[in-house]
Amino acid sequence: MSHSISDFVAPFSGELAYDPAVVERFRFVGVAQQTCTAQVDGGWSSMLRIFLDKLLLGPSGFEVAGVPLPVDGRDQLLFARLTNLLSDGDGHRLALDWRGASGLKPCFKHWSVFKKDSNLASRKPGFVEIDCSSSALFRSWTCEQLYQVVDGVAAAHEAAQAGTITKAMFEDMTASVGLNFNPRGLLSDTPLRYLCVTAVPSSHP
Ligand SMILES: [Zn+2]
Numbered sequence: 001m002s003h004s005i006s007d008f009v010a011p012f013s014g015e016l017a018y019d020p021a022v023v024e025r026f027r028f029v030g031v032a033q034q035t036c037t038a039q040v041d042g043g044w045s046s047m048l049r050i051f052l053d054k055l056l057l058g059p060s061g062f063e064v065a066g067v068p069l070p071v072d073g074r075d076q077l078l079f080a081r082l083t084n085l086l087s088d089g090d091g092h093r094l095a096l097d098w099r100g101a102s103g104l105k106p107c108f109k110h111w112s113v114f115k116k117d118s119n120l121a122s123r124k125p126g127f128v129e130i131d132c133s134s135s136a137l138f139r140s141w142t143c144e145q146l147y148q149v150v151d152g153v154a155a156a157h158e159a160a161q162a163g164t165i166t167k168a169m170f171e172d173m174t175a176s177v178g179l180n181f182n183p184r185g186l187l188s189d190t191p192l193r194y195l196c197v198t199a200v201p202s203s204h205p
Pocket of ligand 1: 107108109110113138202203204
């Protein structure tokens with residue numbers, strides 16, 4: 001059975017650094033069939049969360065237990081951490097439950113960047129549009145800031161379900177932060193969601 005490239009979530013890769021002193025890195029690569037991810041509760045973001053959990057935090061995970069590696073005839077434990085999660089814009093959109101480059105927040109990395117011609121940046125001190133030429137004005141999330149926003153999306157979803165706020169209010173809130181609600185996604189996982197700040201690159205120069 002053949003597949004076109006559009007059948008796949010963009011190939012992703014990650015870089016694991018195991019010795020900061022010598023800056024040695026190695027890379028893993030994977031792809032997922034979109035018709036498969038669409039059938040999973042929580043989609044690609046949930047699949048990636050489970051994969052990274054096993055890779056990093058599981059019983060033989062790189063971060064926690066280390067992986068035995070034969071060196072000169074003896075097993076050495078290899079510890080590593082994920083430093084870069086690489087994909088194209090659509091891959092990051094799906095992985096992070098982010099609304100993507102066409103949303104109000106066209107860069108996941110920088111909370112201060114609005115879509116071009118959104119007419120919002122001029123009304124909010126500290127914000128710019130994505131065509132701003134001064135990269136010093138692009139402000140990255142801290143982990144705590146991102147966690148607060150993600151938890152805010154979850155709280156807004158609960159309020160919408162309870163009828164405390166309208167569906168339209170919930171939609172406006174999620175659009176304003178550029179994120180979708182996904183209780184099974186990578187951003188919802190407390191031990192792993194720091195990766196969404198530390199390992200995801202900017203989507204513009
Ligand atoms: Zn950015």
